Amino acid sequence: MSTENEGTAVPPAPSAPPVPVDAPAAPASQGQAHQGPYGQDAQGQAPQGQGAGHSGTSSSAPDPSWPPPPPPTAPYGDGGSGSGSGGWGASYQQPAPASGRRRGGLVAAILVAALVAGGAGGGLGYVLAKDNDESTGSTTVSASSNGGDVKRDPGTTAGVAAKALPSTVTIEAESTSGEGGTGTGFVFDKQGHIVTNNHVVADAVDGGKLTATFPSGKKYDAEVVGHAQGYDVAVIKLKNAPSDLKPLTLGDSDKIAVGDATIAIGAPFGLSDTVTTGIISAKNRPVASSDGSGSQASYMSALQTDASINPGNSGGPLLDAQGNVIGINSAIQSTGNGGFGTGQSGSIGLGFAIPINQARYVAQELIKNGKPVYAKIGASVSLDDGSDGAQITDQGAGGAAPVEPGGPAAKAGLKPGDVITKLDDRVIDSGPTLIGEIWTHQPGDKVTITYERGGKQHTVDVTLGSRVGDN
Numbered sequence: 324m325s326t327e328n329e330g331t332a333v334p335p336a337p338s339a340p341p342v343p344v345d346a347p348a349a350p351a352s353q354g355q356a357h358q359g360p361y362g363q364d365a366q367g368q369a370p371q372g373q374g375a376g377h378s379g380t381s382s383s384a385p386d387p388s389w390p391p392p393p394p395p396t397a398p399y400g401d402g403g404s405g406s407g408s409g410g411w412g413a414s415y416q417q418p419a420p421a422s423g424r425r426r427g428g429l430v431a432a433i434l435v436a437a438l439v440a441g442g443a444g445g446g447l448g449y450v451l452a453k454d455n456d457e458s459t460g461s462t463t464v465s466a467s468s469n470g471g472d473v474k475r476d477p478g479t480t481a482g483v484a485a486k487a488l489p490s491t492v493t494i495e496a497e498s499t500s501g502e503g504g505t506g507t508g509f510v511f512d513k514q515g516h517i518v519t520n521n522h523v524v525a526d527a528v529d530g531g532k533l534t535a536t537f538p539s540g541k542k543y544d545a546e547v548v549g550h551a552q553g554y555d556v557a558v559i560k561l562k563n564a565p566s567d568l569k570p571l572t573l574g575d576s577d578k579i580a581v582g583d584a585t586i587a588i589g590a591p592f593g594l595s596d597t598v599t600t601g602i603i604s605a606k607n608r609p610v611a612s613s614d615g616s617g618s619q620a621s622y623m624s625a626l627q628t629d630a631s632i633n634p635g636n637s638g639g640p641l642l643d644a645q646g647n648v649i650g651i652n653s654a655i656q657s658t659g660n661g662g663f664g665t666g667q668s669g670s671i672g673l674g675f676a677i678p679i680n681q682a683r684y685v686a687q688e689l690i691k692n693g694k695p696v697y698a699k700i701g702a703s704v705s706l707d708d709g710s711d712g713a714q715i716t717d718q719g720a721g722g723a724a725p726v727e728p729g730g731p732a733a734k735a736g737l738k739p740g741d742v743i744t745k746l747d748d749r750v751i752d753s754g755p756t757l758i759g760e761i762w763t764h765q766p767g768d769k770v771t772i773t774y775e776r777g778g779k780q781h782t783v784d785v786t787l788g789s790r791v792g793d794n
Contacts, residue, residue: 483586483646484598490571491588491639492535493595494519494545494559498526507589507639508535508559509571509648511686515564518686519638520653521550521557521621522612535561538596549689552793553697554762555612555621555653556677556685557638571640574647576626576678579603584644585628587652587674589636601630601672607749609756610675612654622759624749625675626650632674641676650676681763698764698787700772701730702737704754712742712775713757735785737774744780745773761787 475481490510494517497503506523510516517535527533528547536542543561550557583603591597605627612621628641632652641650656673688696703725704713715732717739719725725739726732737743743751747770751757764770766789773782 477646478644480586480598480600483642483644484588487571487586487588487640487642487646488538488596488598490569491596492517492537493590494523494638495532495534495536496524496527497532499530502526503531505590505593505635506637507635507652509588509640510568511558512570513566513568515561515568516548516686516690517545517559517561518651518682519557519559520651521552521555523638524550524557524559533559535559536595541565549693549695551685551689551695553621554677554681554685554695555623556651556682556689556695558686558689571642572647573679573683574643574645574649576649576680579606579626579643579649581606585630585649586642586644586646587628587630587632587636587639588642589632589639589652591631591633591635591670593635597636599631601628601674603627604629604673607760608675609753609759610654611755611759622755622762623653623675623677623681624756624759624763625653626678628674628676629672630674631670631672633669636674648679650679651682652676678763684765692791694792696766697790698761698766698768699730699790700732700737700761700785701727701788702732704743704757706754708753708755711752712744713751713754714742715739731785731788735772735783737772737783737785738776741774741776743772743774745771747771 475485477483477486487509492508492510494506494508495503496506503526504523506519508517508519508523511518524533524547528550533545533547534542535545543563545559545561548558548560581603585601585603587599587601589597603626608625608627610623610625612623626641626649628650630641632655636652637654639652640648641652643649652674654675655670656675657669657671685695688694703716703719705716715737716725726737743757745751746757746760749760751760761770764787766787769784769786771782772785773780775781
């Protein structure tokens with residue numbers, strides 16, 4: 324199965340972790356995302372060096388560089404990187420009109436239908452008119468009030484949209500070479516900070532141009548405050564921000580249940596201020612995606628929704644029925660078939676959002692320090708997609724030890740060859756799944772790891788370490 328993270332293609336996603344016994348564009352870049360087995364290390368470091376594991380077999384050492392190796396499958400469909408070839412954030416293109424002959428046939432069919440309906444309508448109209456002549460009543464019914472006078476309660480979709488839309492923006496990112504795309508973001512605080520996806524603003528990071536437009540039409544220049552490639556979260560700040568900004572209320576993604584209603588806001592195919600609805604169709608879905616360059620990977624333990632999400636929705640808010648932000652729309656599962664005349668893939672009802680509890684922490688760190696902070700266990704794990712767990716590799720990158728000396732894993736007694744099968748109550752079926760779960764935590768958190776060694780199962784407590792920055 325492949326996922327498209329609004330912005331890029333995702334490697335084949337690791338299969339969703341089995342349900343515990345007791346209980347998968349941004350618009351700018353283009354590529355298809357796969358929830359796959361490539362990416363970073365479990366320590367929160369490059370998949371290839373510090374505990375990330377490798378994208379090949381477990382016997383090969385991980386690449387020492389931070390950016391994970393290109394996914395073993397096709398590049399992402401589109402994304403926030405802004406390649407401009409289609410994908411998340413690309414502008415909408417009108418489908419080519421049907422041939423003249425086909426259109427003529429359609430018109431003829433409509434005319435025939437109209438004639439038939441007209442004949443039937445005439446007979447019916449006579450009967451109604453005759454009955455009306457014999458009575459004093461009217462055959463029409465008028466509304467008690469005009470549409471504009473209808474009161475829409477806060478809990479309705481219309482009520483939530485009316486309140487949230489003024490606090491969302493359509494983001495346009497352009498690189499120095501002129502490449503770029505469109506994404507979405509939302510007001511995070513009154514100081515002018517906007518939260519979005521990393522792949523939405525990736526093109527504008529190194530001297531590019533960045534703008535944010537509100538539904539009112541007001542457009543502001545903006546700058547990147549910080550971006551976290553691994554988390555796929557970024558924060559930008561409006562220049563000359565207005566004083567009347569209204570931040571969206573942040574919810575609690577840990578309390579979300581499967582079946583809860585969702586509302587997504589974004590700019591699919593460049594159509595700004597679009598609102599779609601759905602439900603939470605799954606939680607803790609392991610998803611891997613990239614920014615479109617094919618050299619970096621992002622991991623998330625995502626909220627899955629069937630609310631329609633398309634290229635351009637990346638970075639937009641996923642709201643609950645009360646209008647609280649519960650996630651950041653980031654990727655979609657796609658069949659790989661293009662549409663809308665652009666060759667891009669669209670929604671098939673499988674969208675993925677970064678849980679807001681994780682995104683809030685990342686955004687606050689970016690605003691405070693300008694760099695992301697990742698939790699880690701300090702061990703290199705295989706990035707092979709499997710169902711047996713995350714295996715600690717026999718070799719580290721560049722001759723480094725597979726288990727960082729003095730690191731969290733070493734202190735807990737973990738060794739090369741150990742296969743991690745659970746982190747707290749989450750079943751771990753692969754290295755990417757482990758990374759995504761570790762990154763839902765913060766450095767200093769204590770977790771319980773279940774692993775197998777020599778055919779026997781063991782459990783140990785681990786206090787997570789930290790790594791600053793993406794490099």
